[in-house]
Amino acid sequence: MTRARRGAPWALLATLLLALVPALFPIAANGEPDRTAFLVVEIDRVTPDIVATASEPFVTVDAAVTNVSDRPVREVVARLERADPLVATSGLRTTHTEAATSGYQPVGPFLNVTSELRPGQRAAVSFRYPIRPSDDPGLGIEHPGIYPLLINVNGTPDYGSPARLADARFLLPVLGVPPPPEPDTDAAPPAPGDVVAPDTARPVRLTMLWPLADRPRLVPGIAGGTTPVRLLDDDLAGELGPGGRLDGLLGAVEFATGANLDPGGELARTLCLAVDPDLLVTVNAMTTGYVVGDAPGTGQTVAAAWLERLRALAARMCVTALPYAQADLDAVARVGNAPLFSFATVGAQNLVDQLLGVTSVRGVTLFGDRPLTKEVLPLLDGNGQTVAIAPAAAATDPATGAPSTADVTAHRVSDRVAVAPFDPAVTATLGALGGAKNPPSYLDPSLRVPPAAGSPTALRQDALGALLWRGLHPDTEPRTQTVLPPPNWQVGAEDAGALLTALTTLLHSGLAQPLPLPELIGQTVVVPPPPVPLAAAPDTGRFDTEVIGTIADEDARLSGLTGSLGTNMQTGLTGTAYTAPLREDMLRALSTAIPADQRADRARADLALVGRTIDDLFGAVTIVNPGGSYTLATERSPLPLALRNDLAVPIRVRLQVDGPPGMTVTDPGVLELPPGYLPIRVPIEVHFTQRFAVDVALHTADGLTLGEPVRLSLHSNAYGKVLFFITLIAGATLAVLTGRRLWHRFRGQPDRADLEPPEPDHLHRRPPPPNPDPEVPPSRPESAP
Known part of the structure; x- marks a missing residue:
């Protein structure tokens, strides 16, 4: 026991040394x-x-x-x-x-x-x-x-x-x-039969969507019609300019689908441009001049040139729309506003058509960073027959339980919605190209592995392997493949060119055939039932209920205000266009282009600015407070008011006038209030005489409160029934006296009122004679005996 205790310190020291090794x-x-x-x-x-x-x-x-x-x-x-x-x-x-x-x-x-x-x-x-x-x-x-x-x-x-x-x-x-x-010897060279060619008996039919998107750049909380446009930073100018990311993505497709490299148009039929409407809105705004902070932006020229190049390319290629601002459609659906969801999907396609001058491919909804969820499904049903291009569910090998190839077979999830899945592992590998550090949020945990490769060249090799894998495995079903890289793809021009070259090689080798997006939609919408249940949405990158609730409240207020706005005939600005940027800001707040760990904070900051602007819009329509008191001359004197509209468009309003009992107000109905001032007179009737207060409030046509209510101080001189009877008696008396005079004149009798009154007696008496001696008092007249 003693020997063991003495050895304990040495054992402890040895343990520490082993730990330090x-x-x-x-x-x-x-x-x-x-x-x-x-x-x-x-x-x-x-x-x-x-x-x-x-x-x-x-x-x-x-x-x-x-x-x-x-x-x-x-x-x-x-x-x-x-x-x-x-x-x-x-x-x-x-x-x-x-x-x-x-x-x-x-x-x-x-x-x-x-x-x-x-x-x-x-x-x-x-x-x-x-x-x-x-x-x-x-x-x-x-x-x-x-x-x-x-x-x-x-x-x-x-x-x-x-x-x-x-x-x-x-x-x-x-x-x-x-x-x-x-061989180094003089032996004959190997025969052509020594090569091992790929199996081209079952080529894969391939559709590749080529995303053109960027994170939201517009400053939130600014209503339409405001000039100049404000951007958060000027980074987009660099991406659109020579050598920039978006310049490289566009240039790679322009070059690869040119007549020299793609004479048969196979690559052009395989590709489809997937454009974010928010990017188009931003670039289009940049072409008219913009500011960053207090300084003018530097990208006006490159923005105009890039947009013209895109329009020219879109005129000869397939084009479809990403959800507006790459919004998380699951979060938009949780907001519970069908018009907002429709704007994020169908409205996005309309914007692409309007800004590019083309007819984009309809009937398709792209899911970039988030999967298709059960919350989204009812709203997608409302868009009609739709094909959702969404990530496939993770698959495992039944024998080993290890991750396996995802099943990308098209299937139906409802009567109106079918899914054309893409392989999430392929998308994640393509997304890593360019150095993206955050894999898509839908990726299964078993595949959520950051690449260990140490250079852009290694990442490019991985992306090439991901793009070509299915074509090299003819026994893998199905023989269709949809490729959708992450929408906010951070790929450079060199990498983009390498991928398109690999895609061209795949097509020319016979391992793949073009499957244009319209054909993919056509063969997917006919997928028969039964519907396949949807898996639960992953928590990674999901917006919390606070953000969703804030958007629901602000969108309800904004929709109510927009419904009362009209069109400015001088500028042509409509009420919908005036408030559209704020609605777009709500979708930008739900953008999946923002890294998952930053989304919630960014959304709260943007929504705070949007909320303040909506408050300002409601407060911009007011009643001018005179600051004094009115005096009503009669019981029916109108109430004079002045309304002020600081909005850029007219608005339909209603007045609410609350007074004391005894005052009646005639409702003027719905008023069209143009920008500026509008004096009006509200008909009222007062049946008492006193000083009193009247509260006046302004509402939209649907009852939403505008501005601040105003309290007016009034003084009424109306006497009501007493004044009426006094006036009636006075009138009757006047009529009787006038009739009496006319009666006497008719009979020739002078009216006593026409006779001259007699002179008073003191006017007929003579004054006493003057006294000649002032010292002798005048004698008094003797009285009669």
Whole structure:
């Protein structure tokens, strides 16, 4: 017991040292180190990027290793490894996980990269191996397929031991196996029969939607007719200009579908432009001038040029509309406003037609970042026969339970809505192209794996493999494929061109045939029942009930106001167009173009601005308060008022006048209030005489309160019935007196009122004579005896 107690401290110390070893010597279990601590591998070039029967018999991979740690790494070596071809589209994602490392086998021995790589230094490495099996090290590829490749880098860091420090993974699409390399001897070259061509007996019918979209850029909370247009930033000018993302996406399609590269129009029939109407609204507004903050925008010229190019391309290609501002249709449906949902879907198609001057493909609804849910279904039914292009449900291998290829068979979910699914693993792999860090929210957790590849070249190789996989697997059902990259696709011009080149190669090789979008819609709408139940919506990226409730309340207020607005005959601005930007702001607040972890905060901020603007619109129609009191001359004197309309369009209003008992108001009905001031007189009748107050309020035609109510102080001089009887008696008296006078005149008798009154007696008395002696008082007259 004592000996055991004495050994306890040493055991504890040993345990601590073992715990500190990984920190001092960062080598993970099973020989796997902390990859982020020392080296990073970047793939610079893969030649050829797609192997075909006419390709060179070698594959060359150029890469670079960079020391990103704070200590030197010595004896840096690397080798190329290969795994078996992908048997399911889930492998497009799962081959990048650490669990898939065991499936890779060495192609050749380790090559020396450098004897020492100091912090920040970069060293190049290149691999060149035959494609087919040979006596020399080679890839050993004998059949077409999508092959995962891996660059494994080992080294010895300071204070550590040799270990695997980094890797980079990518996919190599093989459409056909070329002949083996010619021998160095004078032997005859390989015969043409030595190539392994792909199986083209069952080509896949392919539809690819090419998204042109961007995140919302317009400043929220600004009503229509306001100039100049305000943008949140000027980044869109760079994307539309030469070398920008949207310039590259548009230019790649212009070039690839030109008469020289696509004389038969196969690629043009396969592609369909999926345009976000919000992007068109923004670019169209930029063409007339705009501001960012207080500074003028710089993209007016490039916006006009880009829009004209798009119009020219849309005139010769299929065009359809994304939901407005890439709005989450599940969230829009939860708002519970059918007109708002219709605007986000059918209204979006109308905007595309209006701004591009084309007739877009109807009867289709695209689901980009969110799946089709049961909340959306009733509103889609209201749009009539519709094909929803939405992500397929995740699938698993029944034998192993591992992720498998999604079932993209068209099916019906209601009497009016059928679904043409797309493979979510393919879309997620295409979406990673361009460096997008957030996979689509509908992606199954088993496939939600960030790519481990270390360069844009590796991501491009993965995207090519995703695009070509189904064409190389003729036994996979169904033989139709719909490809819909994420709407806000962050792909550059070089990557876009590479994808369209691969698509052209797929079509020309006989592995695929064009399936124009109208034909896809036509064959999907006839899918027979029974309907397939919809899965529950994932919580990832879902808008909370607070945001949904705010939009429902504000949209109800805005719809009520819009219903009372008219058209400004001078400018042509309609009430619907005047409030449309605010309704569009509500859809922008539900945009899936915003990263999922930022959506709620962005939505609340935008809706706060929209709510304040709606408050201002209601407060812009008021009754002018005179600030004094009125005096009514009679009991029927009208009540003079002045109404003020600061809106840019006329509005239909009603007056509500509340007075004390004894006052009667004649309702003037619905008034058309133009922009500016409108004096009116409200007929009233008052049956009392006193000072009193009258409350006057203004409402829309449907009863929504406008502005602030006004209290008027009135003074009435009306005497009511007393004044009436006094006036009646006075009139009767006047009539009697007038009749009496006329009667006397008729009889020739003077009326007493016409006689002159007699003079008073004091006017006939003589004054006493003057007294000659002022000292002698005048004698008094003697009285008579």
